[in-house]
Amino acid sequence: MTGAWSCIIRFACHIPLGWVSIGGRGLYDTVNGLDATGIYDVIPNGRSFLYGLQMYSTWGIFAFAWNLVMFLGCFGCSSYLLALLGLIDSMIAVSLSISAVKQALFIPRTYGACDEATNWRNGTDGRNYFLTANSTAFDTYGGPARLCHAMVETWAFTVSVVILYGITGLINVALGLGTAYSSHKGCPLYCNSYGYRKWLGGGYRKALCGSLLWLLTPALWILDHPxxxxxxxxxxICKALDRRRGQKDRRAVQHGRKALASKYSAEKRVDTGEPPVLPSEILLMISQQVHFVDLVSATRASKKLRMILFGSEGLVPGQLEDLREFSCQGTEKTSCEICGIQTCPDCQTKxxxxxxxxxxxxxxxxxxxxxxxxxxxxxxxxxxxxxxxxxxxxxxxxxxxxxxxxxxxxxxxxxxxxxxxxxxxxxxxxxxxxxxxxxxxxxxxxxxxxxxxxxxxxxxxxxxxxxxxxxxxxxxxxxxxxxxxxxx
Structure with a gap:
């Protein structure tokens, strides 16, 4: 029951943490959009101010979620488990304090200074941050002074959260270590949440893990099964939909291939004026003087040239192997790694x-x-x-x-x-x-x-x-x- 004291402070942190987590993310996303204008490179400590807002948005969301989960979770914690929770609370407080310090390097720290927002720490090129922001991304705030007031208000909420959470962390660490120290040295330490006795010298780690599992078992069961x-x-379901889409695509491809084949067969029937075919002996003599890729290029250059070389019916069985043997004179013959055409050291390129x-x-x-x-x-x-x-x-x-x-x-x-x-x-x-x-x-x-x-x-x-x-x-x-x- 030692952790019940921190529940009171956690309850008081709900409202400021909610403000920090909800408003912080939206403020940073909008402020980060001004980076394209180059305003943070000319105003004093502009990059530190932007980094502080980034830390503020990230740690604000984490702190709100942590506070919401541990509001009742820390109620039955004591000893080293409570001290561990206090260390996490202190880490959150330190991170938010760094964020507040970096924001304070640029923005005013009082509401009264926002009345002169149009002349507050102008950049080296003469631009004013609040005027630039109000004219681009913050036009809904109602002017530079209102925008400055909103940023100072957000910074003030961050400071209040740092104070409250710093107190929470110190109380939890002090009560947790105090409870452990007050126990008799060498005597068994009973962990109510775990259900059996553990010696403080070597078993408190298992008791600590057991307590955390006891708190998180319902959430883990939901995450693991449903x-x-x-x-x-x-x-x-996505796989089933992809299956139906793939079947339709395959049918469309098959239909296109059939249409293309019928088109080629019709062209073949219409073309009756076939040119004379070159004898195979002359073709082999020509192939001795050229590379195999030259023959393939010639067939692709003209339909009539292809029919002169290979005829309308194509090569007879064995003629293609003869062309490969006689062309590309030499013993070192390889193939192209893309199309597979025969090559030799004289006609290949790396x-x-x-x-x-x-x-x-x-x-x-x-x-x-x-x-x-x-x-x-x-x-x-x-x-x-x-x-x-x-x-x-x-x-x-x-x-x-x-x-x-x-x-x-x-x-x-x-x-x-x-x-x-x-x-x-x-x-x-x-x-x-x-x-x-x-x-x-x-x-x-x-x-x-x-x-x-x-x-x-x-x-x-x-x-x-x-x-x-x-x-x-x-x-x-x-x-x-x-x-x-x-x-x-």
Whole structure:
């Protein structure tokens, strides 16, 4: 019952803490918007004043939430547990006091000084802070004097909270340590909230943890079970919607391919004036003097030239291998790392190419079963449970740009690749698009095969949602490149 004394002071702190937490966040967001004008670089102690408001908004919200939770929580605390709560209260008071000191480096400390707000500590370029703020973001306050009055009022509330919370912290530390000191040395210390006897010499830490768990058990149960079920259900619904969207996209792609094939077949039937085809022996003699990429470039330059070289029906079986053998004279023959065309040291080029996001998904994303995903990522106290709401990652896979030009600009990693002349002449955006077109079918093919869970090593269901975890940042990867649902 020792902590009952601090409950009285905590009750008195509710109103000023509510003012600090509600008004502080909005005031800082509006004040921070003036940073673009450069006003904080010219007024005296402008940056310190802005940093003080930032601390004020952050610690004000934390102090209000802490005070609300511990108003009844500290009622039954005593001994070292009460001293620990007092240390946290003192930390809040010290942080808010630093915020108040930094604010006082610029704003007036009395309401009377606000009458001269239009001439208060003007900047080196002659601008006045309150006039600048009133003309941009604070036009609802009713003038520079009213704005100054509101800031001084907020600062005064901060000072009052510092005093009250400083007293609360000192009382809790003094009562907690006093209760522990008054106990007989070497005698057992009984912890009512934990339910059994613990020796002060080595067991008070367990009693302290038990008391905290006793206070937080209802909240932890709510966070662990209903909240985890809601998180899992929300992600399951998203997967189901992505599945339907993916089915529609695949049907549209198949329809487009059929229409394109029918168009090409119609053009082939209409074109009756076929040019003469070059004999294969002459074509092989020509290939000895050129590179394989030159032959491919010639076929893409003109339809008639392609028909002269290879005919309307294309190459006969084995002729393509002969062209590869006779072209690119030499033994060192490789292939382009983007399009796969044969190259040699004379016709290849090494260029730094931006890495493909799809290839990064292939390397870094791992499949999880539904059970492991629920236990590891949906529960609040799981290792990665608190990261599910936001993709707190440095891999930037969630923020993958769908616009190729923007994606190339945002790319930070590059790889040196051996390319043919055609791919080397492309722009960075065109190469990125070609890499995506090559990697996406491979990613889709691999991920639709039977897979095992990366955590429990059990085989995943052939029908059901697929959960993908980024192995670099240990968060769920919601990219559209991964199939949301397993299909037989």
């Amino acid at each position: 909240l985890a079920a809601c998180r899992f259900g929300f992600r399951y 260029i730094a190419v931006a890495s493909s996001p799809t290839s990064r998904h292939l390397r870094e994303c791992r499949p999880y079963c539904s059970k492991c995903f629920y236990k590891t990522y949906c529960r609040w106290w799981a290792p990665q449970g608190q990261r599910l709401a936001k993709h707190r990652a440095t891999c930037q896979l969630r923020e993958q740009q769908t616009d190729v030009e923007m994606a190339v600009t945002a790319a930070t990693t590059t790889d040196t690749k051996t390319l043919c002349r055609m791919c080397a002449s492309m722009t960075q955006a065109e190469r990125r698009k070609r890499l995506e077109a090559r990697d996406e079918p491979e990613l889709d093919r691999l991920e639709r095969h039977p897979l095992a869970c990366s955590k429990c090593r059990g085989m995943l269901s052939t029908r059901g949602p697929r959960w993908w975890i980024c192995w670099q940042c240990l968060t769920e990867c919601p990219s559209h490149l991964h199939p949301a649902w397993a299909e037989k």
